[in-house]
Amino acid sequence: MPKKKQHVDLSDQNLLSLILRLAIPSVVGLSIHALQQVVNAIFVGALGAQAIAAVSMTLPIVVLLAAAGQGIGVGAASFISRHLGAREYLEASRGASTALALAAPIGVTVTLTLLPNLPGIFATLGATPTIMPVALDYAGTVLLGYTPMLLNTVSGCKSRRLYTI
Template sequence: MGPESLGVILRLAIPSVVGLSIHALQQLVNAIFVAALGALGTQAIAAVSMTLPIVVLLAAAGQGIGVGTASFISRHLGAREYLEASRGASTALALTAPIGIATVALLPNLPGIFATLGATPTIMPVALDYAGTLLFGYTLMLLNIVSGFIVRAEGRPRFSIWAMMTAFLLNAVLDPVFIFLLDLGVRGAAHSNAGIADRCYWNLYHVFYEAWRDSSRQDISPIAARRSHQTARVGGRAGDNSILSALAVMLLYGAAAPFGDVSIAAVGIAVRILMVGALSPGSV
């Protein structure tokens, strides 16, 4: 591998790794503010922690579509087939939106899911408040995940990282406003994250699509079965890691549940700290 190839790899890889670190830090910041909820602190952090593996499990769909789409776009841009790359990106976004909307169907099943994870009677209502609010913003989160892969596949990873940093800083500022000033508790953390920050994130990507007319999103075409199949074939394996990670965390919560709310909260804090370490640039 020559110096030029190594430079290209680092130019594309480092922003992606930093972006993952920002995502992990965002989860940690949310936990810090939620933990400060007075008498509800322990139950609140435990409730938010039990929601994390569900979010990771659902986000696996976005990561799978994103990885498959990035592979599709990169190959066709390299072959100078710009129209096909454009259609591949449009297909990915068109597939992502209904998947996100369909997750609202999980709302009636949330009590059973949290009971399976070992939620105690004191954690259950707080977890339902947080997860119920978060699921309504899941469509935007999925679109942001897929859009990030599209932007990086086009060779503009810096834009993706600046969008992530903007959303992270906005979330960090709005968390205490929604949680304490507006007195929304854990629902405030969900509103700040899934509502305001994710909407800002998506608006930045929308500006990107409008500003760079050569981007692969410029042509909106009907969904093609062949492109969907190729995206699923490549991206399906990429989502497996997230699914396994989410299942492993679920097992941890199940093991901690018999020891009470404090144990579940402690496992949640530990998982978030491990996420920062595992996704940090120093671990690459």
């Protein structure tokens, strides 16, 4: 017999277990992301100082792009959760579809806007003439994968939020 779905009651006396139940998946996800950055630095560092500098120059752009994806995903998750709580399933479905439908053109627009402006951005960030070509190559590759990354981030935020309800 299937187990009945438990509802989360934030007025419960056992608030610590509720906080841990909601926080542990987020902490694990962030830790895995941090570990990926460390492994990335180790492998890129083996290529030399210029390669590590290129990754370091690109990091602020990547962080800002990831924050945009998180913002869209968390906003959509909140919208979807409220409508699911009100048993408005069609409206929740529309919100999920809208978030994904907006993420793709936003990703393409951001990519097409940033690609030609990368030299100016890196010059502002202090890239030297020896680092600039390597940083442009690396950032160009990262930006080409931004739209799928944005779709993944938006989907991931929504699914994490829905699983914690």
